[in-house]
Amino acid sequence: MGTALATLLACGALAGAALAGAAPASGAQRAEEIAPGVEYRAFDLDGAGGVTRAHLLSVDLADRHVRVGLLHPGAVAARRTVSGMADAQGAVAGVNGDFFNISEAQHPGVEATGAAVGPEITGGHPLKAAVPRGQRFGPPLPPGTTAEDVIGVGADRTARLDRLRLVGSVDTPEGELRLGGLNQYALGEGSVGAYTSEWGGTSRARATCGTDTRRAAPCSGDTYEVTVRGGQVVATAGRPGSGPIAAGTTVLVGREAGARRLRRLFRGEPVTVRRRLVAASSGDPLVFAVGGFPVVRHGAPLPGLDGTVSTVRTAVGIARGGHRLLLLALDGASRYRRGLTVAELAAELRRLGATDGFNLDGGGSSTLVTRERGEGWVDVRNHPSRGAERAVANGVGVFSVS
Structure with a gap:
């Protein structure tokens, strides 16, 4: 596929926390610790539609100071932006969730x-x-x-x-x-x-x-x-x-x-x-x-995944026997908007170390947020493809636990 993948090997003190099995990527950033057990990185990769930018949260579920939960607008029949839900619930990071x-x-x-x-x-x-x-x-x-x-x-x-x-x-x-x-x-x-x-x-x-x-x-x-x-x-x-x-x-x-x-x-x-x-x-x-829907099971992509339609996507990977989550959202800026096919997405999750992968809502819904330490609100780290956040039904939230 010729995909340029993200290196998750961090220098110095970050090296031990990086994921194994990822190859070097163009435009890769040094891992940024958002909170204990939570790291963020952005990197470029090549898909059939061209270069796209990925935003990745690595969440160590083995760390007792980390919890993952549902971002929710307060009612099942309601919508809110990912940043609004994260701020309201005190999340340190998160991505959008299911189709709606x-x-x-x-x-x-x-x-x-x-x-x-x-x-x-x-x-x-x-x-x-x-x-x-x-x-x-x-x-x-x-x-x-x-x-x-x-x-x-x-x-x-x-x-x-x-x-x-x-x-x-x-x-x-x-x-x-x-x-x-x-x-x-x-x-x-x-x-x-x-x-x-x-x-x-x-x-x-x-x-x-x-x-x-x-x-x-x-x-x-x-x-x-x-x-x-x-x-x-x-x-x-x-x-x-x-x-x-x-x-x-x-x-x-x-x-x-x-x-x-x-x-x-x-x-x-x-x-x-x-x-x-x-x-x-x-x-x-x-x-x-x-x-959402699975795209990788037991280390292998599901048969029949679409390899023709490229778009901005959000996904979750499971690594290290279920003790690490990889929350991935693609960038929707105009130069990156071609995104990936579902088949390419599955391949990227596998190469980032995921043994299981799950596709969430994409397109204008794809959003990844993080909160700087000491701040009371989150920042949107990717560029939503419609120029602003879309209100969505739910999301995956990452929370710090004292």
């Missing part, structure tokens, strides 16, 4: 929610589950991957790729309903989804638009909504509503067969909603997780 519901041009009158495509976990608590594959925003998924794929960190402080599946039920006097969604901007056809206070005040109407295979399909005309509080039905409505959901309250939204089942419920009837995200692996419970 960015527009609704195909559904006039329906509000784009800003909610992420894949699952989210923060502090061990599940915020949302994945939308149906056909309802995704972002490039086509590589073969063998799903919208449920995540990169996360377990309670053992080890990073890993995993898959999070929603398991839930709605217990009613007439029997049990399978729960088909949790705080999602799109529900599967014929399903029932649960919405909590963490969703925010954005309209839930988008949840009943599109189909499992076609995001732009018309909104369903067969919908129903039930509000549950204190273990019983307190309200019903013929269509999804909007506005904040009170703490301790769950709003059930149904479409087609799910709507017909919800219409059998009446005020005062007992209802219990149960939900959890179940990891496909047997590893420690994830305390942090964000969606």
Whole structure:
């Protein structure tokens, strides 16, 4: 491929902290310590579209003074810039996260929610589950991957790729309903989804638009909504509503067969909603997780990765047996904007020492921030491709722990 790669070998005292296996790169900068266990470096590399600039954070998860967590705008159905989220949460560094519901041009009158495509976990608590594959925003998924794929960190402080599946039920006097969604901007056809206070005040109407295979399909005309509080039905409505959901309250939204089942419920009837995200692996419970899609597994690129479309990208690599994270964001300045293909991105992650790699949202969303010691705010280290930061659904935050 002729790629000029970044050297992560630092001089003097930084040499021991550098990653092994990286070849020299043009324009490489000396590693800069952002905080204990966190280093930043920028370097140039060659892709099929030309020279691009990469910005890299190396995070030592074995250092007890470092923690990685979800950058979040305060509600699932909301957006905020990476710098705004990092400042609000006190992060020392971070990158943008998952693809998200960015527009609704195909559904006039329906509000784009800003909610992420894949699952989210923060502090061990599940915020949302994945939308149906056909309802995704972002490039086509590589073969063998799903919208449920995540990169996360377990309670053992080890990073890993995993898959999070929603398991839930709605217990009613007439029997049990399978729960088909949790705080999602799109529900599967014929399903029932649960919405909590963490969703925010954005309209839930988008949840009943599109189909499992076609995001732009018309909104369903067969919908129903039930509000549950204190273990019983307190309200019903013929269509999804909007506005904040009170703490301790769950709003059930149904479409087609799910709507017909919800219409059998009446005020005062007992209802219990149960939900959890179940990891496909047997590893420690994830305390942090964000969606996207895998590009490298067990040291090898996934088959079928696109090698034709070059663009600005953000990605995460896992190295040293899950004890180091590599947060990579490309630069969007005009002379670098051609970026990399997904296949090239996977190759770069491998050569930087990653045994597993995960692609996040890119293009105008790609952002990497760091905070200088003693400062109360972060700086954007790359150049967002649209000239300014884009508000996004979530991000990967790096935090210093005393």
